[in-house]
Amino acid sequence: MAFLFRFLGRCVLALALLIPVAVSAAVGLVWWTLPPEHAEVRIPTLDAPVAVTLDTYGIPLIRASTEADGNRALGWMHARDRLFQMEMMRRGATGRLSEIAGTATLRLDRFTRLLGLAQRAEADFATLPEPTRAALTQYAEGVNAWITAHGRFAAPEFLILGAPEPWRPADSLLWAKVMGLWLSGNWREEMNRMRLVGRLPPERIAELWPRDTTQGRPDEAEQRAALPGLDRLAAQIPVFGIDAPLPASASNAWAVTAARAAGGAPMLASDPHLAFSAPILWYLARIELPEGRFLAGATAPGTPFVVIGRNRDLAWGFTTTQSDTQDLVYERAAGTGYATPQGPRAFTTRTETIAIRGAPSETLTVRETRHGPVLTDLDPAPRADGLMIAMAMANLAPNDTAAAGLLALNRGTTLADARAAAALITSPPQNMMVAARSGEIAMYLTGRTPLRRSGDGTRPFEGWNPGQGWSGFVPFDAMPHVENPTSGLLANANNRPSPPDHPVFLAASFPGSWRFQRAMALLNARPQHSTADFAAMQVDTLSLFARAMLPALATMPRPEGAAGAALDLLLAWDGQASAALPQPLIFNAFMERFGRWVMRTAGLAEDVHAPSQEFLAAVLDGRLAHWCGAAGCGPLAATALGEAVRAISREQGPDPAAWRWGAAHAARFEHPMLRFIPALAALTRMEVPASGDGDTLLRAGFRGEDFTAIHGAGLRAVFDLSDPDGTLAVIASGQSGHPMSRHWRDLLPAWRDGLVLRLDGRGTGGGSVVLRPQ
Numbered sequence: 001m002a003f004l005f006r007f008l009g010r011c012v013l014a015l016a017l018l019i020p021v022a023v024s025a026a027v028g029l030v031w032w033t034l035p036p037e038h039a040e041v042r043i044p045t046l047d048a049p050v051a052v053t054l055d056t057y058g059i060p061l062i063r064a065s066t067e068a069d070g071n072r073a074l075g076w077m078h079a080r081d082r083l084f085q086m087e088m089m090r091r092g093a094t095g096r097l098s099e100i101a102g103t104a105t106l107r108l109d110r111f112t113r114l115l116g117l118a119q120r121a122e123a124d125f126a127t128l129p130e131p132t133r134a135a136l137t138q139y140a141e142g143v144n145a146w147i148t149a150h151g152r153f154a155a156p157e158f159l160i161l162g163a164p165e166p167w168r169p170a171d172s173l174l175w176a177k178v179m180g181l182w183l184s185g186n187w188r189e190e191m192n193r194m195r196l197v198g199r200l201p202p203e204r205i206a207e208l209w210p211r212d213t214t215q216g217r218p219d220e221a222e223q224r225a226a227l228p229g230l231d232r233l234a235a236q237i238p239v240f241g242i243d244a245p246l247p248a249s250a251s252n253a254w255a256v257t258a259a260r261a262a263g264g265a266p267m268l269a270s271d272p273h274l275a276f277s278a279p280i281l282w283y284l285a286r287i288e289l290p291e292g293r294f295l296a297g298a299t300a301p302g303t304p305f306v307v308i309g310r311n312r313d314l315a316w317g318f319t320t321t322q323s324d325t326q327d328l329v330y331e332r333a334a335g336t337g338y339a340t341p342q343g344p345r346a347f348t349t350r351t352e353t354i355a356i357r358g359a360p361s362e363t364l365t366v367r368e369t370r371h372g373p374v375l376t377d378l379d380p381a382p383r384a385d386g387l388m389i390a391m392a393m394a395n396l397a398p399n400d401t402a403a404a405g406l407l408a409l410n411r412g413t414t415l416a417d418a419r420a421a422a423a424l425i426t427s428p429p430q431n432m433m434v435a436a437r438s439g440e441i442a443m444y445l446t447g448r449t450p451l452r453r454s455g456d457g458t459r460p461f462e463g464w465n466p467g468q469g470w471s472g473f474v475p476f477d478a479m480p481h482v483e484n485p486t487s488g489l490l491a492n493a494n495n496r497p498s499p500p501d502h503p504v505f506l507a508a509s510f511p512g513s514w515r516f517q518r519a520m521a522l523l524n525a526r527p528q529h530s531t532a533d534f535a536a537m538q539v540d541t542l543s544l545f546a547r548a549m550l551p552a553l554a555t556m557p558r559p560e561g562a563a564g565a566a567l568d569l570l571l572a573w574d575g576q577a578s579a580a581l582p583q584p585l586i587f588n589a590f591m592e593r594f595g596r597w598v599m600r601t602a603g604l605a606e607d608v609h610a611p612s613q614e615f616l617a618a619v620l621d622g623r624l625a626h627w628c629g630a631a632g633c634g635p636l637a638a639t640a641l642g643e644a645v646r647a648i649s650r651e652q653g654p655d656p657a658a659w660r661w662g663a664a665h666a667a668r669f670e671h672p673m674l675r676f677i678p679a680l681a682a683l684t685r686m687e688v689p690a691s692g693d694g695d696t697l698l699r700a701g702f703r704g705e706d707f708t709a710i711h712g713a714g715l716r717a718v719f720d721l722s723d724p725d726g727t728l729a730v731i732a733s734g735q736s737g738h739p740m741s742r743h744w745r746d747l748l749p750a751w752r753d754g755l756v757l758r759l760d761g762r763g764t765g766g767g768s769v770v771l772r773p774q
Contacts, residue, residue, distance in 0.1 A: 040769070076771060090171050102358045258722075262528045323447070405423070430445070495512075543576075554571055597640050598611060661691070729757060732747070
């Protein structure tokens with residue numbers, strides 16, 4: 001027995017010694033994947049040496065003798081700092097996440113395979129102009145130089161996953177494919193409308209999406225009976241916050257002419273609002289070429305272009321147009337194919353095999369009609385009625401030349417060049433804000449906009465009906481572009497970009513214009529603006545939406561106790577959504593609860609429809625008060641306020657004056673994989689109290705009654721064309737995608753405080769790299 005105890009004791013001791021050794025070895029391996037701050041590297045395809053200087057935040061200044069070498073160097077830097085982010089983008093776009101994540105990502109993989117983004121990227125690459133294909137190939141050469149040299153040590157995540165596959169030039173097109181999908185999601189709205197048929201009268205369904213009455217066309221499509229199985233089908237569609245990569249998106253951009261700028265040349269500001277992640281989507285860089293040419297601003301790892309930025313003569317930014325470029329289509333079976341006006345036609349089919357970690361592979365048969373993929377094939381239950389739903393999406397149309405457009409924009413020198421570049425950006429639908437050093441500004445609408453034979457795109461059309469569907473796309477020159485407005489000001493915050501009398505129909509409804517109104521008020525408040533003024537506008541926290549709703553709350557009887565104190569605070573509030581105030585928390589909690597009660601009163605489950613701010617505004621101000629029922633909106637509002645106050649009290653105590661928006665509303669940035677491992681999630685998560693909300697220029701959107709900010713401006717940029725070094729920008733995380741790097745989160749304090757950095761290429765202290773030909 002004594003021998004047994006001695007043996008067990010030695011085993012325990014050995015185990016106690018082995019655990020720290022194993023942990024130290026693992027930490028050592030991860031540390032080994034950190035890129036060196038100083039290096040000299042050989043890349044076989046380089047034309048000449050390239051010098052890369054890193055500032056204290058790891059932002060590179062790339063000095064190259066040719067544009068081709070600049071592309072290779074940027075690819076190398078992206079791979080050095082963000083290769084796993086690029087890998088996740090590639091896997092997400094090609095439906096290969098389940099290979100590493102298991103069944104948790106299967107719903108997203110099925111949907112992506114159905115869309116065929118990988119096949120479309122390959123086909124588009126083959127048809128791109130040679131200079132664009134060359135740029136994508138050069139970028140891939142830089143990425144692969146890093147992969148070849150480092151293998152599974154290319155980034156810490158690959159220690160587990162194994163060495164990354166080589167980067168192919170067509171892989172860079174996947175980034176725009178994903179953006180095209182998630183920045184134009186009107187088909188989801190149509191799905192929600194269809195699910196409501198039979199549950200609500202048609203006029204009530206229409207009220208849920210308040211129409212833009214200044215411009216529109218009647219919905220001529222006949223209301224069909226609800227298609228059986230829609231709720232079951234909806235359960236197969238990716239949901240943001242669970243398995244989809246991006247939420248409904250928004251952005252701000254504005255520009256002023258030389259006369260309205262303190263420096264005597266146009267200025268432009270852009271802050272795109274997308275999902276928060278660690279690292280953030282954007283990577284800052286400056287690339288200098290001979291003869292004074294340069295590019296500076298925000299790049300997207302996986303692509304060789306400056307997406308939001310400037311060169312010597314032009315600056316540009318983007319906001320989502322919110323135009324309706326997607327329609328659901330009823331298709332009817334005809335024999336083994338489907339019905340068309342010309343008779344039966346065979347499906348285009350392919351078989352997709354999805355590998356799943358820890359489970360057998362799954363086979364998916366994808367069918368496409370002439371309009372697009374058959375969405376109902378995601379429904380596991382067979383249909384007996386012969387009806388299907390396909391998706392017509394402009395962003396899935398062939399010959400997408402968005403990459404050629406971005407390359408032309410990066411090279412452009414005049415407003416005419418920018419206009420020609422915008423015409424090439426076939427997806428997604430965006431408002432491209434442009435400023436030219438010559439003194440001009442403009443806003444061009446990019447992307448393909450369908451020409452509908454009938455209807456307004458709010459309901460599916462019949463694929464076999466010759467009087468319905470699309471007859472093509474609106475010619476670029478016919479779109480409602482704006483050049484050199486007499487006011488000297490341009491702004492867009494996802495409001496309707498076309499004037500009321502413009503003949504091109506873009507969509508039946510648009511988001512509220514509260515952010516746009518605030519931007520224009522600030523632009524008009526000064527005769528001239530500086531870069532500091534523009535940067536301050538980007539972190540403005542005044543909610544005009546909240547201000548507009550407060551008069552309705554003033555009509556409520558004052559409740560007793562904490563709810564009464566909370567109402568008093570709201571009625572004394574000026575609408576500033578500061579993290580240090582209680583009112584933004586009270587207001588947003590009230591609005592969320594009020595919307596839930598309005599839906600309950602109508603007998604709607606929350607998974608069928610989440611009411612928009614535009615709809616709730618119309619309910620509260622009386623235009624749609626009948627949604628509150630016979631008793632009116634007062635009782636519902638009082639109930640909602642009471643519930644909100646009780647919920648906040650449980651978290652922040654009984655005194656409403658002591659509550660703080662920032663305590664509930666933190667901006668959170670998480671690693672896409674490590675967030676599922678509790679200990680590592682806590683170590684890698686970035687979180688700071690956040691001002692603003694979904695309706696302020698400082699966008700900080702949240703989902704439901706969890707007020708954590710998960711959506712906003714991960715990039716803020718200001719460009720002053722009077723100064724070649726006048727590029728100011730900040731991103732929300734850091735330049736590195738390596739959690740052990742000092743550049744993992746070092747830009748977060750500046751982002752939190754509303755600061756921007758000057759990307760003039762003069763910074764040092766972050767290291768240097770020399771890339772040389774083999």
